[in-house]
Amino acid sequence: MPLIVCAFWLAFPSIGTVFKYLGVPGLVSYSAVVLASLWAIRVWVLPRLTTYLTERQALVLAAFTLMALIAIFVWIHPLVSAPRPGHGSDRNEAMNLATSALLHGRYPYHSRTYLGNPLSPLPGSILLAVPFAWLGDSGYQTFFWLAIFFLTLRRELQGSRPALLLMWIALTLSPVVVQEVMTGGDLLANALYLMVFALSLLRRARERSGWAYAGLFGVGLSSRANFLLLVPLGLVALAERAGWGRALKLTAVSCATFGVVTVPFYLASPGGFSPLHTLRTFDAASARVPWLGVFVFVLDASLAVALAFLRPSRTDAGFLRNCALVLAVPVVSLAIVLGLRTGAAGVDSVGYGLCFLFFGLLSCAKISLDPGLLISPVPRF
Numbered sequence: 001m002p003l004i005v006c007a008f009w010l011a012f013p014s015i016g017t018v019f020k021y022l023g024v025p026g027l028v029s030y031s032a033v034v035l036a037s038l039w040a041i042r043v044w045v046l047p048r049l050t051t052y053l054t055e056r057q058a059l060v061l062a063a064f065t066l067m068a069l070i071a072i073f074v075w076i077h078p079l080v081s082a083p084r085p086g087h088g089s090d091r092n093e094a095m096n097l098a099t100s101a102l103l104h105g106r107y108p109y110h111s112r113t114y115l116g117n118p119l120s121p122l123p124g125s126i127l128l129a130v131p132f133a134w135l136g137d138s139g140y141q142t143f144f145w146l147a148i149f150f151l152t153l154r155r156e157l158q159g160s161r162p163a164l165l166l167m168w169i170a171l172t173l174s175p176v177v178v179q180e181v182m183t184g185g186d187l188l189a190n191a192l193y194l195m196v197f198a199l200s201l202l203r204r205a206r207e208r209s210g211w212a213y214a215g216l217f218g219v220g221l222s223s224r225a226n227f228l229l230l231v232p233l234g235l236v237a238l239a240e241r242a243g244w245g246r247a248l249k250l251t252a253v254s255c256a257t258f259g260v261v262t263v264p265f266y267l268a269s270p271g272g273f274s275p276l277h278t279l280r281t282f283d284a285a286s287a288r289v290p291w292l293g294v295f296v297f298v299l300d301a302s303l304a305v306a307l308a309f310l311r312p313s314r315t316d317a318g319f320l321r322n323c324a325l326v327l328a329v330p331v332v333s334l335a336i337v338l339g340l341r342t343g344a345a346g347v348d349s350v351g352y353g354l355c356f357l358f359f360g361l362l363s364c365a366k367i368s369l370d371p372g373l374l375i376s377p378v379p380r381f
Contacts (some may be wrong), residue, residue: 002364003042009324009360010169012332013353014176020348024216034173034191041169042368049161060162062150065167069181077139078184092184093117094138098126099133109265109274123265124222124258125190127289139184145192146181149358152196156316157365158297166365170358176351183238186222189353194220194227195358196324198234201318205242206251214250216255224355225278226330231255232304233322237313281334292337317366324360 008346011034018030053061068147098108098119102132109119121129146167153163167350170177178189199218201213217234221227231251238247266273280293304326313319331352 002367003038004359007031007267007370008169009357009364010034010174012328013350013357014174014349016350017175017179027308030054037173038151041165046162046368047167053161053164055160055272058164062160062164062167064171065164065171065221066143066150069146069171073139073143075154075242077184078136080183090115090117091186093135095121095129095186096133097139097185099130099138100124102130103134107265107272108270109269116276118304119276120275121186121190122222122224123221124219124261124273125186127225127261128193128219128223129186129189137184138186141183141186142181142189142192145189145196148196149192152199153362156199156362162250162365170361173355176354177357180351180354187352190220190223191355191358192225194223194230195362198230200317201234201254202237202241202316202319205238205246207360209255210242210246210250214253215257218254219261221254221258222261226300226355227276228298229256229304229326230323232301233313233319233326236308237319240314250360273277285296296330297335299363300326315366317363320359320363320366324356326364327356327359329332331356 012032019027022030032212064264076133089198093113093118094143097111097113098121101111106122113264127140129138132144150163150167153166154160157163157166164371177188194217197213197217201210201217204210204213221231233343234254235247235251238250241247242250304322305323307322311318313322331350333350334349335347
């Protein structure tokens with residue numbers, strides 16, 4: 001069953017991309033390939049990983065992989081970012097418009113993308129993308145966070161070899177990851193830096209540097225509205241590691257940082273604060289059920305609280321698993337709603353599963369690579 005769970009985290013966000021180009025037969029084949037590949041990696045690759053690859057070689061290969069991705073991005077990105085529907089993603093343009101406005105001293109939310117969509121990134125993601133937009137394109141942030149994420153994987157998986165393997169698994173078996181990298185979207189970067197900040201905060205909860213990471217976690221929360229649902233999970237996970245008193249203080253710092261970063265942009269133009277339109281996503285998807293979005297939010301918030309207190313995150317693997325489950329609920333629910341309303345077109349929304357892909361994948365990796373973590377229950381679907 002853990003193999004199937006891992007395949008879900010890895011493959012679900014890509015089914016829209018696979019279906020778009022290969023149809024139902026391709027989707028069935030893709031699912032079989034993912035399952036077979038994960039089984040082969042678990043049975044054949046992992047036992048031989050330390051025999052055929054040294055730590056130094058893994059580091060070199062990781063650097064080469066990152067440089068190759070950058071080179072491909074420089075070549076491919078201008079071709080896939082042409083401003084016309086169905087060609088690339090307008091998430092990259094949305095972030096470029098927002099950061100450009102901020103760099104020129106203008107309010108970042110008054111523009112619309114070439115698809116006519118309002119800008120949805122929250123202020124924290126805009127601030128974190130500004131240095132990369134200054135270099136020429138906000139899409140460069142993904143490579144920076146991939147590098148930081150690799151270093152985080154080295155720490156979490158105790159070596160460069162398993163970290164490299166996990167990165168290659170995501171790049172080869174989840175097409176939506178490569179698609180997001182090449183189109184310069186910010187969703188992958190959002191998920192990566194939020195996970196890095198969260199894991200660093202948990203690891204340093206008892207240290208003085210924990211306050212700084214609590215602040216960074218608050219900035220990360222101010223990137224996508226659904227990330228706020230992770231606050232209860234983070235609070236209880238911190239309490240498991242540092243006690244309730246310190247956990248409440250660290251969580252207060254995170255929430256205060258979120259407010260300091262976000263609220264001024266809202267107060268500057270309450271009517272023009274376009275990220276609020278994401279709260280009406282379900283209402284637009286299902287006009288017959290106007291309160292569907294509220295229902296999904298309450299359901300997901302209840303799940304977050306239930307997981308936090310009934311299945312507390314005593315291990316990092318458990319915390320990551322709980323985060324993945326909470327982040328998956330809105331994406332799966334939206335795909336079902338759109339699927340019922342528009343048929344096969346509903347699979348287009350599953351790409352937002354990028355927000356939970358690496359949470360779930362790293363959780364499975366930690367369980368597979370460390371038998372001691374098997375005490376952390378694995379969800380059964």
